[in-house]
Amino acid sequence: MSYSVRQVASWAAVTVRTLHHYDRTGLLTPSTRTRAGYRLYDEADLARLQQILFYRELGFPLEEIAAILRDPQANALDHLRARQRQLSEEIARLQRLSEVAERAIEVQQTGVTLTPQERFEVFGEIGFDLSYATERQLKWADSQGQRESMARAAAYSKEDWRRIMGEAAEWRERLLAAFDAGEPSDGDAVMDLAEEHRQHISRSFTHCPPAMHLRLADEFAADPRAFALVVPPSQQRPGLADWLAKAVHANAARHDSPEDER
Structure with missing residues (x-):
């Protein structure tokens, strides 16, 4: 059975122009033609086209595909192995680009306009999980508090961040000492730490009124990504997030x- 060029183009999801090009270059010459010169493809032609499209999907240039098809037993395996190495290298390159893009997105989502090196210097283990930052930005995008927080974060210099993180580290040290000492979460000393x-x-x-602080604390207890902004994983203890939330x-x-209104 024979098929017209339009039928083959439709089935293979390629253009008629592509099939014409394959014919002109000798990559896929139809087995027969009508008396009027129209191309007709048989089952063997379709099988060859399937091979061509397979190699094209892997990114082989047409010249290399032609070489493979001329002697498939001798060439196909070597060509496929070489292409696999190329694809692995390309995947690694794209992964590096993806990581660069992720860091750029992270900066936009967190509002921290520092270089990666400066971020490491200032924040150390305290990390901004991209998925959490993105979810939070989407969740509170219309919040005045979120907008103010992002604007202030974007305006801070490296020295500003160093001071802020230094204050946080000193507070965290006292928080961990109180937890390790078995201080009750509703005791004055620990409540004072919460107020700090x-x-x-x-x-x-x-501006963080008590109601907003409650929401943040509940996130600390429910989402490890949120709590990692307060206490890095290496310093966390079992039950610490719940204790701080309480x-x-x-x-x-x-x-x-x-009696506390003063």
Whole structure:
């Protein structure tokens, strides 16, 4: 059975012009033609076209495909191995580009306009997980607090960040000492630490009333990516995130108490 060039083009999802080009270059010459000169392809032609399209999908140039098809037993395996090496190198290159793009996106999502080296110097183990930063940006995009926080973060210099992170590290050291000492989460000392954290956010990023602090604390307890912004994984202890969340809740309740309104 024979098939017209339009039928073959339709089935193979290529253009008629492509099939004409394959014919002109000798890559795929139809077995027969009509008396009027129209190309007709048989089953063997279709099988050869399938091979051509397979190699094209792998990125082989037409000249190399022609060489393979001239002697498939002698050439195909070597060519495929070489192409596999090329593809592996290309995948590695694209992965590096993807990582560069990810870091650029991360800067945009977190609002931190430092170079990767400066970020490592200043933040150390404290990391901005891209997925969490992106989700948070999408979730709170219309929030005045989020907009203010992003604007202030973008304006900070390396020295500003060094100061902010130094304050956070000193607070974290006292927080871990209190947890390791078995201080109750609703004790005055730990509630004072929770209040310091709230004031740090207000001073450095955006006004953080107790209700907002509660939401943040609940995220710390529910999402390890969020808690890693406060305590890096290497310094975390089992139960620490829940303990801090309870301290924040206790501190918020203390602020709601009439005798604390001063």
